[in-house]
Amino acid sequence: MSTEINMRVLLKSRPNGFPTEDDFDVVESPIPRPQQGEILMKSLWLSLDPYMRGRMNDAKSYAPSVNVGEPMVGGAVARVVESRSPLFNVGDLVEGRFGWQSYAISNGIGVRKVDESLAPIQTAVGVLGMPGLTAYFGFLDVCDPKPGDTVVVSAASGAVGQIVGQIAKIMGCKVVGTAGSESKVKFIVDELGFDYAINYKTTDVAQSLDELCPEGIDVYFDNVGGFVTDAVMERINTGARIAICGQISQYNLETPDMAPRNLGLLTRSQAKMEGFLVFAYENRYDEGITRMATWIKEGKLKYKEDVVEGLKNAPKAFIGMLNGENFGKTLIKISE
């Protein structure tokens, strides 16, 4: 271990619009040493998620910005390699917000032990971690689905959207997903069991929704915002529930995207729109993990991963994900 180094990806500059690789610095540091009460972890898998784009800005948000010169934030699966804490043993598999680095130190706060028997370990930052729990609670709690509801999910092949759509099917809903390529559209119908899918890049979303959902839309789980959301909003039914999970279409704009005001649609439809963060459900994570792990074992819930090898490739993979070039949950494999 003493011959290894700690690779870290730092925020070098705050992007205006789309990030570039120049906004990141890949540096090599000595491996840090744990103090009394701390653990040293070697990261195995890093999760790349759209929320990280917001952390690169110096703007008010629900969580602090990353400071320039500091490692990018991110959830990771790691192995405890040295423990000076009574709470963890060497060899424990853990998950937490360890950042874009190959080694991390923690006092254990916010570190969760991962049950390796449930599923492959990288699912602890995927379907059985933050993205999956976002889908689980955002759909089941915020959207309050009923059997027979027509559900639309945007970014439907992404880490969150793919799980939302499959849970909607488990709940007896009709599910339509939007995605940005023919292979994604084919995948979510053929492999994940969505009823329909719309390629928002090549088809008129409004017209497609009219054709696929003539009965209107009861639930919308939004990961993207923008014109896709406008088209859905025009077609919501009375009592519709709309979960605002993400707005990835808006994260990299240099000037604000202008749109016709449409809040009156909420009144006309007596509809509810709610923004949520998964952290609000922290005391129920075990429920979500247990239930989804069961669905995975029963073959009812699949997950697609887009794995990139090597932490040094994280900036490029992250930018690709913001561009929709990923296909499934984006993961960096840092180490065996």
Next chain:
Amino acid sequence: MSTEINMRVLLKSRPNGFPTEDDFDVVESPIPRPQQGEILMKSLWLSLDPYMRGRMNDAKSYAPSVNVGEPMVGGAVARVVESRSPLFNVGDLVEGRFGWQSYAISNGIGVRKVDESLAPIQTAVGVLGMPGLTAYFGFLDVCDPKPGDTVVVSAASGAVGQIVGQIAKIMGCKVVGTAGSESKVKFIVDELGFDYAINYKTTDVAQSLDELCPEGIDVYFDNVGGFVTDAVMERINTGARIAICGQISQYNLETPDMAPRNLGLLTRSQAKMEGFLVFAYENRYDEGITRMATWIKEGKLKYKEDVVEGLKNAPKAFIGMLNGENFGKTLIKISE
């Protein structure tokens, strides 16, 4: 009675943008005669409300459009002058959707008997009728207020807004209203007891909100939409509740009003935005009326009316209301 005529205000043409008096036809017809099971009513008070603008359009809404050549829809307080129904007696005071006309026929469906002992009879289409109940349920049920919450109400001197703000004070909230004149702003603070008021026509709403609500905004009851709503949304607290009651700033636009997309604010703040219609609470109207009548008797709830005499003046008064020229609940006094 046989020498009287039935004055009716018909929709003559569908307006594009702001209605003009030419869009209405004031006509005189014979007084209709009730069939078996029906009642004939003489209207005393007609309520003018912003929702009526939507009924002039030929567009999908929660209620059918008014057909060209038919009387405008509207709630009224009326006296039964002839009854061929076992459910009503001559002399009964009733409230219902009798339209812009001095006499109306009904089979009794949707007709509510008014308790004249509660308050002046015109309150049956005001604070103790649709606008007051809209305020009551929209604020108490949709906004779920807690003592100490900071509440913002737009169109705060209007029929709904004035009641929302006073109920918010009864509930122990801090209340800021927006209105469009110095006299309205002064009134809602001095007479109705709001904590603060903002004249959105003469002051920078965003800056005023920063000064008056440095702690942020927990509840927003929106009657207007547009830039006032944008400014509020930028300042909502975690867990904020936003009731979309009306969007009067948008009802008379010839081209859509464009605005920066801001749904991401809902996620950041884990906030809920809900459109509602008062009809959803119909089985609880008695609760609302009883409670508000008590508050009126206790001096805790005031109401301001803007009374225009004569049904023939309804088109002008209606257009004035859409322009914000009314001061309080707009009523047409049709008859003694």
